[in-house]
Amino acid sequence: MSTPPTQAPLDRPALISALRARIARMERAGASEALAARGENAIPLAAAIDAGLPWGGLPRAALHEILAAEPGAAAGFAALVLARAGGTVLWIAPEPDAWPPGLARFGLSPAQLVLVRAPRRQDALWAMEETLRCSAVGAALLVADELDLTAARRLQLAAEAGGVLGLLLRPDEDSAAPTAALTRWRIGAIASDSQSAHELGDPAWSLDLLRCRGGRGGAWRATWHEGQANLVTEDGARRNAPARRRA
Amino acid sequence: MRRRCCGPPRLGMPPGDDPTVSPTGGRHAPSAPDDLLASLEGTVRGSVVATTPASRLQAREASTSPLGLHWAEPSAAPTPRRILALLLPRFRVERLRRPGPVAVWAQHGSRRHVVSVSAEAEAAGLREGQALADAQAILPEVMLAPEDPAGDAAALERLALWALRFTPLVGLEGDDGLVLDITGVEHLFGGEAAMRSEVLGRLARMGLSAIGAVAGAAGVAVALVRAGWSGLVPPGREQATVAPLSLAALNLQPALVSALQGLGLRDVGSVAAQPRAGLVRRFGAGLARSLDEALGHATRPIAPIRPPPEMAVSRDFADPVVTREGIEAALGGLLDDLCRALRDTGLGARRMLLRTSRVDGAVQEIAIGTGLASRDPAHLMRLFHGKLESLAPECGFDRVTLEAPVTDSLTGVQGGLGTAGRMTRREELAQLIDRLSQRVAVWRLAPQASHWPERAVRRIDAFEPMETPESWAVRPRPVRLLRRPPYIAAVALLPDAPPSLLRIGRQALRVVRAEGPERFEPEWWRDRSGRKLRDYYRVELVSGARLWVCRIGLAEAGTEARWALHGHLP
Numbered sequence: 001m002s003t004p005p006t007q008a009p010l011d012r013p014a015l016i017s018a019l020r021a022r023i024a025r026m027e028r029a030g031a032s033e034a035l036a037a038r039g040e041n042a043i044p045l046a047a048a049i050d051a052g053l054p055w056g057g058l059p060r061a062a063l064h065e066i067l068a069a070e071p072g073a074a075a076g077f078a079a080l081v082l083a084r085a086g087g088t089v090l091w092i093a094p095e096p097d098a099w100p101p102g103l104a105r106f107g108l109s110p111a112q113l114v115l116v117r118a119p120r121r122q123d124a125l126w127a128m129e130e131t132l133r134c135s136a137v138g139a140a141l142l143v144a145d146e147l148d149l150t151a152a153r154r155l156q157l158a159a160e161a162g163g164v165l166g167l168l169l170r171p172d173e174d175s176a177a178p179t180a181a182l183t184r185w186r187i188g189a190i191a192s193d194s195q196s197a198h199e200l201g202d203p204a205w206s207l208d209l210l211r212c213r214g215g216r217g218g219a220w221r222a223t224w225h226e227g228q229a230n231l232v233t234e235d236g237a238r239r240n241a242p243a244r245r246r247a
Numbered sequence: 248m249r250r251r252c253c254g255p256p257r258l259g260m261p262p263g264d265d266p267t268v269s270p271t272g273g274r275h276a277p278s279a280p281d282d283l284l285a286s287l288e289g290t291v292r293g294s295v296v297a298t299t300p301a302s303r304l305q306a307r308e309a310s311t312s313p314l315g316l317h318w319a320e321p322s323a324a325p326t327p328r329r330i331l332a333l334l335l336p337r338f339r340v341e342r343l344r345r346p347g348p349v350a351v352w353a354q355h356g357s358r359r360h361v362v363s364v365s366a367e368a369e370a371a372g373l374r375e376g377q378a379l380a381d382a383q384a385i386l387p388e389v390m391l392a393p394e395d396p397a398g399d400a401a402a403l404e405r406l407a408l409w410a411l412r413f414t415p416l417v418g419l420e421g422d423d424g425l426v427l428d429i430t431g432v433e434h435l436f437g438g439e440a441a442m443r444s445e446v447l448g449r450l451a452r453m454g455l456s457a458i459g460a461v462a463g464a465a466g467v468a469v470a471l472v473r474a475g476w477s478g479l480v481p482p483g484r485e486q487a488t489v490a491p492l493s494l495a496a497l498n499l500q501p502a503l504v505s506a507l508q509g510l511g512l513r514d515v516g517s518v519a520a521q522p523r524a525g526l527v528r529r530f531g532a533g534l535a536r537s538l539d540e541a542l543g544h545a546t547r548p549i550a551p552i553r554p555p556p557e558m559a560v561s562r563d564f565a566d567p568v569v570t571r572e573g574i575e576a577a578l579g580g581l582l583d584d585l586c587r588a589l590r591d592t593g594l595g596a597r598r599m600l601l602r603t604s605r606v607d608g609a610v611q612e613i614a615i616g617t618g619l620a621s622r623d624p625a626h627l628m629r630l631f632h633g634k635l636e637s638l639a640p641e642c643g644f645d646r647v648t649l650e651a652p653v654t655d656s657l658t659g660v661q662g663g664l665g666t667a668g669r670m671t672r673r674e675e676l677a678q679l680i681d682r683l684s685q686r687v688a689v690w691r692l693a694p695q696a697s698h699w700p701e702r703a704v705r706r707i708d709a710f711e712p713m714e715t716p717e718s719w720a721v722r723p724r725p726v727r728l729l730r731r732p733p734y735i736a737a738v739a740l741l742p743d744a745p746p747s748l749l750r751i752g753r754q755a756l757r758v759v760r761a762e763g764p765e766r767f768e769p770e771w772w773r774d775r776s777g778r779k780l781r782d783y784y785r786v787e788l789v790s791g792a793r794l795w796v797c798r799i800g801l802a803e804a805g806t807e808a809r810w811a812l813h814g815h816l817p
Contacts (some may be wrong), residue, residue, distance in 0.1 A: 076817025102726035189791035
């Protein structure tokens with residue numbers, strides 16, 4: 001280390017963040033190369049969430065795990081990420097039930113969505129790995145029930161090699177299990193702020209960042225404003241408030 | 248190592264003009280994969296039978312194509328065709344491959360009679376048309392097999408696939424014959440006579456007795472073998488050869504044959520000498536047609552069992568290939584050759600067919616398809632890789648053929664240019680989807696003009712272009728549509744009111760908000776009759792989860808409404 005120890009107490013937070021960044025660079029050496037070749041950066045979600053993530057958004061060339069506390073909300077969040085990743089995206093599932101008329105509202109056009117049906121687990125993993133290694137793809141999503149650490153690690157390495165954003169959509173079961181993915185989210189639905197019993201209003205989600213390599217977790221409550229096509233978080237005061245509010 | 252090239256229809260051009268066609272042409276330099284093969288397999292005899300660019304050029308210049316589908320340009324002179332017809336009179340018995348006397352019998356009404364006998368059984372006195380009981384009395388040890396027309400047809404087709412090793416144009420003739428267009432390929436086997444004897448010899452080694460005749464037209468050759476004549480007819484001698492043959496050459500109905508014989512017309516020549524008008528009036532146009540075909544006045548088309556490939560390469564092995572490594576090496580060499588030929592013509596393959604001929608005559612085929620035209624050997628090899636397992640070499644393959652039945656034009660892309668980046672990306676994506684679709688199902692969903700949820704999108708090929716209408720999907724719709732919507736129970740205050748409580752499985756879920764109903768009428772123009780309309784509601788539960796549920800059928804007081812959960816809203 002070139003930094004003399006005497007300087008450490010002076011600017012401790014800066015030093016720690018510099019070291020963190022350095023470790024992150026070393027860890028994802030292949031990914032940074034792949035990304036430099038493509039000249040693309042992290043995918044923005046919402047201003048408040050981006051500020052909480054060390055990469056300023058959801059980074060490409062990595063695997064992100066989404067635990068679906070509620071299937072509709074999780075699929076909506078995944079569609080949002082896939083659409084913002086751009087390019088051709090693949091949806092790999094034992095029985096893909098993604099429905100373009102609904103996904104189109106998140107900006108994911110049916111022309112860029114390719115569905116892959118892989119009923120057998122090893123086929124699904126193989127297809128996901130092949131896809132993540134192909135830099136011509138924008139993003140890929142794998143619907144999987146359970147995934148062991150080795151398989152997840154393989155997918156993470158493949159994503160780093162190809163520079164592709166990978167999403168793992170899993171049911172919300174054991175959030176304590178270790179993961180090889182860069183981040184782990186739990187996406188649930190919350191009651192919307194609509195005042196009427198005959199109008200649903202804009203979808204509202206609870207976004208819990210359970211794990212984040214090189215960063216701190218967090219919890220946000222966000223509303224998807226369809227007209228403006230952006231995700232708006234509620235004010236920071238409620239950031240760690242219990243995710244319950246009666247209408 | 249010997250390597251030869253030819254375009255199957257060698258039409259109009261002197262051999263010296265075209266280096267790929269000439270047997271003394273310049274393609275003698277062995278390439279690296281060949282050396283590897285040679286070391287693997289010992290003696291290797293390779294031949295490249297390719298419909299190469301040269302032959303495409305020729306086909307354009309020539310008067311007739313192998314199929315006779317293209318007509319002559321006025322200036323070009325017609326090229327004489329040479330056709331080899333094969334008749335396997337005992338095919339039904341010999342394909343069973345049983346030792347000793349064998350007979351095949353059939354049942355017509357209550358009568359059982361013999362329809363085909365092997366040579367040994369015939370020597371013992373069995374005849375076609377004999378009653379089955381008589382045959383058993385004459386030769387008690389004869390092995391009897393019931394007739395199996397479907398099995399015979401399948402076996403003949405397999406034999407026709409095997410015959411593709413001689414020429415790319417092979418057609419079936421009736422249920423016991425083959426027609427091979429050997430125009431321009433006979434020199435590969437050392438002339439017509441040598442080729443004919445090689446074909447017959449190979450058939451004999453497979454235990455099939457056959458009659459073969461070569462003539463200038465398919466109809467003539469078939470007539471010759473039907474009458475039992477075997478040999479070569481020099482060009483221009485067709486009529487003289489066919490005229491003295493018996494009426495069996497015309498392949499007529501037995502009643503018609505006996506009627507003609509009753510008139511004293513016992514050979515083809517005497518029938519042909521009769522005034523045509525009277526013949527047609529009395530016996531129908533069918534007789535005149537078969538007479539014209541037999542004498543070569545009318546052309547008889549060959550319906551090829553496989554369309555002649557745009558390009559094909561093949562290799563023969565003196566030592567059969569058995570191991571996976573051997574097959575892969577052979578395939579690699581063939582892919583290199585074929586891709587080189589494709590590059591020379593500016594084409595790319597959309598479909599490829601690997602055909603392997605086993606030593607015992609069985610033929611196996613593996614096909615791959617690509618989304619975009621490709622001529623990248625490494626990519627194509629990867630596509631074949633997973634499918635090679637389905638081959639069963641058993642005693643080994645003695646011939647491997649690689650064809651490109653469907654091709655598209657593919658112009659070269661110069662690498663290293665900035666503008667090529669987008670093209671390479673597209674190509675990479677196409678290669679990925681090709682690889683995936685060899686193992687799993689891959690598709691896209693295109694919008695379709697239908698309001699019925701199950702038909703709002705349709706599956707299309709991943710490479711098919713699609714258009715999204717401007718005003719598509721303006722209403723809130725689920726992001727996940729359940730393929731098998733479960734029936735649920737719902738409680739509503741009034742029969743046609745939105746649900747206030749849903750029971751899914753054992754859970755009772757209170758509905759906080761509901762939007763709807765949105766009524767979907769069935770599409771009478773494409774639905775089965777009796778399909779019920781649906782009233783869809785978008786509901787939000789206490790937990791915040793949003794569901795797309797529907798009531799099936801009209802809500803009526805007194806009857807229990809059926810509800811289904813059809814999708815998850817975001």
